[in-house]
Amino acid sequence: MRKENLYVIKIGGNIIDDEGRLAAFIASFAGLKGKKVLVHGGGKLATKLAADLQVPQQMIDGRRITDAETLRIITMVYAGLINKTIVAALQKHGANAVGLSGADGDLIRSVKRTHASIDYGFVGDVKKVNGPFLSGLLKGDMTVVVAPVTHNGEGLLLNTNADTIAQEIASEMAQEYAVNLIYSFEKKGVLTDVSNEDSLIPLLTMSLYQQYRREEKIFAGMIPKLDNAFAAIAMGVDKVTIGMAEELEALTEGRTGTILTYE
Amino acid sequence: MRKENLYVIKIGGNIIDDEGRLAAFIASFAGLKGKKVLVHGGGKLATKLAADLQVPQQMIDGRRITDAETLRIITMVYAGLINKTIVAALQKHGANAVGLSGADGDLIRSVKRTHASIDYGFVGDVKKVNGPFLSGLLKGDMTVVVAPVTHNGEGLLLNTNADTIAQEIASEMAQEYAVNLIYSFEKKGVLTDVSNEDSLIPLLTMSLYQQYRREEKIFAGMIPKLDNAFAAIAMGVDKVTIGMAEELEALTEGRTGTILTYE
Numbered sequence: 418m419r420k421e422n423l424y425v426i427k428i429g430g431n432i433i434d435d436e437g438r439l440a441a442f443i444a445s446f447a448g449l450k451g452k453k454v455l456v457h458g459g460g461k462l463a464t465k466l467a468a469d470l471q472v473p474q475q476m477i478d479g480r481r482i483t484d485a486e487t488l489r490i491i492t493m494v495y496a497g498l499i500n501k502t503i504v505a506a507l508q509k510h511g512a513n514a515v516g517l518s519g520a521d522g523d524l525i526r527s528v529k530r531t532h533a534s535i536d537y538g539f540v541g542d543v544k545k546v547n548g549p550f551l552s553g554l555l556k557g558d559m560t561v562v563v564a565p566v567t568h569n570g571e572g573l574l575l576n577t578n579a580d581t582i583a584q585e586i587a588s589e590m591a592q593e594y595a596v597n598l599i600y601s602f603e604k605k606g607v608l609t610d611v612s613n614e615d616s617l618i619p620l621l622t623m624s625l626y627q628q629y630r631r632e633e634k635i636f637a638g639m640i641p642k643l644d645n646a647f648a649a650i651a652m653g654v655d656k657v658t659i660g661m662a663e664e665l666e667a668l669t670e671g672r673t674g675t676i677l678t679y680e
Numbered sequence: 681m682r683k684e685n686l687y688v689i690k691i692g693g694n695i696i697d698d699e700g701r702l703a704a705f706i707a708s709f710a711g712l713k714g715k716k717v718l719v720h721g722g723g724k725l726a727t728k729l730a731a732d733l734q735v736p737q738q739m740i741d742g743r744r745i746t747d748a749e750t751l752r753i754i755t756m757v758y759a760g761l762i763n764k765t766i767v768a769a770l771q772k773h774g775a776n777a778v779g780l781s782g783a784d785g786d787l788i789r790s791v792k793r794t795h796a797s798i799d800y801g802f803v804g805d806v807k808k809v810n811g812p813f814l815s816g817l818l819k820g821d822m823t824v825v826v827a828p829v830t831h832n833g834e835g836l837l838l839n840t841n842a843d844t845i846a847q848e849i850a851s852e853m854a855q856e857y858a859v860n861l862i863y864s865f866e867k868k869g870v871l872t873d874v875s876n877e878d879s880l881i882p883l884l885t886m887s888l889y890q891q892y893r894r895e896e897k898i899f900a901g902m903i904p905k906l907d908n909a910f911a912a913i914a915m916g917v918d919k920v921t922i923g924m925a926e927e928l929e930a931l932t933e934g935r936t937g938t939i940l941t942y943e
Contacts, residue, residue, distance in 0.1 A: 470732055489761055497760020498752055501829065501837055505783040509835035515784040520768040522778045522822060550820075557816065559785060566764065572772035574764055 423555070423594035424453040424669065427583035429602035430460035432662045433499060442601070443503060445665045447510030452555045452594070454586055455514075456563045457503060458579040463487075463494040479638065483538040483576040491576050492518075496564040503562050514560040519567030520574060522550045525582060527567035527575050541567045541575025543582065546589035584645040588652035595655045597669065600642055601662040606675035607643065611636040621677050623647060646677050686818070686857035687716040687932065690846035692865030693723035695925045696762060705864070706766060708928045710773030715818045715857070717849055718777075719826045720766060721842040726750075726757040742901065746801040746839040754839050755781075759827040766825050777823040782830030783837060785813040788845060790830035790838050804830045804838025806845065809852035847908040851915035858918045860932065863905055864925040869938035870906070874899040884940050886910060909940050 426446065432438050446455060463481075467474050467490050475482040483491065500516040507514035519525030519541075527541030554561050563586065565579035580600065587598040609629065610616040618625075626643060629635045635643070646657045660667075660674020667673040689709065695701050709718060726744075730737050730753050738745040746754065763779040770777035782788030782804075790804030817824050826849065828842035843863065850861040872892065873879040881888075889906060892898045898906070909920045923930075923937020930936040 492764050493756035493760040495760070496764050497756040497758070501755050501759050501781050501783055504781070505831045505837050506835050508783055508786055508831060508833060513786055515780070517778070517784075518764050518767070520764055520771055520777075520779070523771055523776055553820065557813075568768045568771060570771060572769050574768050 420593065420595040422451050422597060423590055424449060424451065424597050424599065425456065425583055425587040425590065426453065426599045426601060426665070427456045427579060428458070428662060429600070430458040431603040432601070433457060433460035434462065438662065439503075440506065442662045442665065443506045444510055447507050447512040447560075449665070449669060454551070454555075454561045454563065454590075455503065456565070456579050456583040456586065457495075457499055458565060459491065459495045459499065462499065463491050466490050466494055477535055477537075480537065480540070480578075481576065482536070483540050485539065488539040488574060488576060492566055492574055496566045500562060500564040507560060507562070512560045513558060514562050515554060516562040516564065518564045518574070519577065519582075523547050523568075523570070524550060524563070525567040525577070525585070526570055527577055529569060529573065529575060539573070539575050541569060541577045543567065543577060543585045546585050548589045548592065551586070551590065552593055578641075580642050580645045584649045587649045587654045587657075591649075591653035591655070596649075596653075598646070598649050598654050598657045599665070599668055599674075600646065600657075600659045601665060601668065602659075604661060605664075605673070606660045607635065607639060609634045618675050621675050623650075623679050626677075643677075647679075650677060650679050683856065683858040685714050686853055686859050687712060687714065687862065688719065688846055688850040688853065688859055689716065689862045689864060689928070690719045690842060691721070691925060692863070693721040694866040695864070696720060696723035697725065701925065702766075703769065705925045705928065706769045707773055710770050710775040710823075712928070712932060717814070717818075717824045717826065717853075718766065719828070719842050719846040719849065720758075720762055721828060722754065722758045722762065725762065726754050729753050729757055740798055740800075743800065743803070744839065745799070746803050748802065751802040751837060751839060755829055755837055759829045763825060763827040770823060770825070775823045776821060777825050778817060779825040779827065781827045781837070782840065782845075786810050786831075786833070787813060787826070788830040788840070788848070789833055790840055792832055792836065792838060802836070802838050804832060804840045806830065806840060806848045809848050811852045811855065814849070814853065815856060841904075843905050843908045847912045850912045850917045850920075854912075854916035854918070859912075861909070861912050861917050861920045862928070862931050862937075863909065863920075863922045864928060864931065865922075867924060868927075868936070869921075869923045870898065870902060872897045881938050884938050886942050889940075906940075910942075913940060913942050
C-alpha cells in the first residue's frame with residue numbers, strides 16, 4: 418500500500434523577520450493540500466529582544482550560547498510570539514493549526530549538550546520524536562507548527578536547532594508517511610556561488626555533495642543543513658528539497674530548488 | 681450513566697510569580713487523579729517585561745489596556761514562557777501535558793471587545809470553546825494547560841481574562857463531564873474581611889452572595905471571579921470551589937475553601 422503524503426517544511430529565520438514575506442509564505446503553506454508540519458526558526462527577534470533587555474549574546478561557530486536568561490528570551494520569542502502568530506495566521510487561512518514546543522505532549526525529548534571545551538548552555542540535542550502523538554494530530558486534520566524549543570523530561574526546556582528538528586520529525590514520520598521534507602529560506606537552493614542565484618544546483622547527489630565539499634564549492638553555512646538533509650534521506654524520508662520560501666508551491670512539485678538524492 | 685470527572689483549575693498570578701510556590705502547586709496538580717485542565721493567569725512577569733522594555737502600561741478598573749506592543753509582550757510571557765515552563769514541569773512529574781493558546785486547534789474563539797467609552801485594545805471576549813478538540817486530548821490522557829491568549833479567527837491574537845476562560849471551558853465541558861471547577865489563588869477562599877483569613881465563607885449560596893454584595897461585605901476584586909463562578913454553575917458545572925493554591929488536594933475533596941452552590 419502506498420503511504421500517505423506528509424509535508425515537513427522548515428521555514429528559515431530571514432523570512433520570519435519580514436512580516437510581508439512571512440504572510441505570503443503562510444498563505445501558500447496553508448494552501449498546500451494534504452497533511453503538513455511546519456517547523457520554524459527564530460530569526461533575529463530573539464537577538465533584538467536580548468539587546469533591548471541588555472542580555473549579552475555570545476555566538477560560537479554560528480551557534481547561540483544559551484544561558485538561563487537567553488533561554489527565557491528564546492522560550493518567549495520562539496514558543497510564544499512567533500509560534501502563536503503563525504498559528505493565528507494559519508487559522509485565518511482555514512488551516513486548523515496547533516503550535517507546539519517539544520515539551521508539549523512530550524513531542525521532542527532532548528539531552529542537554531555536553532562538549533569537551535565549549536559550554537553551549539541550555540542547548541538540547543534531539544533524542545526522541547513522539548511519532549504517535551504527532552500522527553494523532555495529523556489524523557485529526559490538524560496542521561502542526563513546531564517551535565525550536567525542546568525538553569529533557571526533567572523539567573528543563575532546551576534551545577534546539579530547527580533544521581535538526583525538521584530532519585528528526587521527517588525521519589520519525591517516514592515509518593508511516595511518504596515524507597516530503599522541504600527546507601525553505603531566502604535563497605533559490607544550494608548554490609555553487611553564494612552571490613549568484615544562477616549557480617543553483619538542481620540535483621545534488623550524495624557523491625556530488627562530497628565532491629563539492631572537498632572542492633569547497635558549497636558555502637560553509639549550508640553544510641549543517643545539508644548534513645541534516647542527507648541524514649533524513651538515509652532514514653527513509655522520500656524526498657528532500659531546499660529552496661526559496663516564495664516558491665513553496667513550485668518546490669513541492671519539484672519545479673525549482675535543489676533536490677537531494679542518495680545517488 | 682454517571683459522567684466522568686474533569687478538573688478545570690485556574691491558578692492565579694501571585695502563585696505564578698513565586699517560583700517555589702508554583703513548583704509546589706505543579707507537583708500537587710500533577711498528582712491529582714483523573715482528567716484535568718489547568719488555566720493560568722499571567723502574574724507580574726508581563727508588567728515587569730513591559731517596564732524593562734519601556735512599554736508604558738495603562739490599567740482601567742484593574743483591566744490592562746492592551747496596545748499592539750503589550751499584546752506582543754503578553755503573547756511572549758503567557759503563551760511562551762509561563763505556559764512552556766508549566767508544561768515542562770508537569771512532564772517532569774509524569775503528567776503528559778500539552779500547552780495551548782486559544783488559537784491552537786481553534787480552542788478558544790473570541791471577539792475583540794468594543795466599548796462605548798474605553799478602548800481596551802487587543803482584548804477578546806470568549807465566543808466559543810472547541811469542546812471536541814479538548815475532549816480528544818483528554819481522552820488521549822493528556823493534561824491541557826491553557827494560556828489566556830485567544831484569537832478571533834481572522835489572524836488576530838487577543839488578551840483574554842483567565843478566570844473567564846476557566847469558566848467558559850468548564851461550562852463547555854459540562855455537557856460531557858462532571859466538572860469540578862477550582863479557582864486557586866493566594867487566599868483561603870472568599871472572605872468577609874479580606875485581611876482576616878478566619879473570615880472564610882465555607883459555603884456561598886447565590887442568595888448569600890447577593891446579600892453580601894448589597895452589604896458590601898465582599899472585596900470588590902472578588903466580584904468578577906464570583907460572577908464567573910456562578911455563571912459556570914448556571915451552565916451545568918457540577919461544583920465550583922475557590923481557595924488556596926497550597927491546599928489543592930483539600931480543595932478537590934471539599935475540605936477547605938469556599939464552595940459555591942446555587943441554593
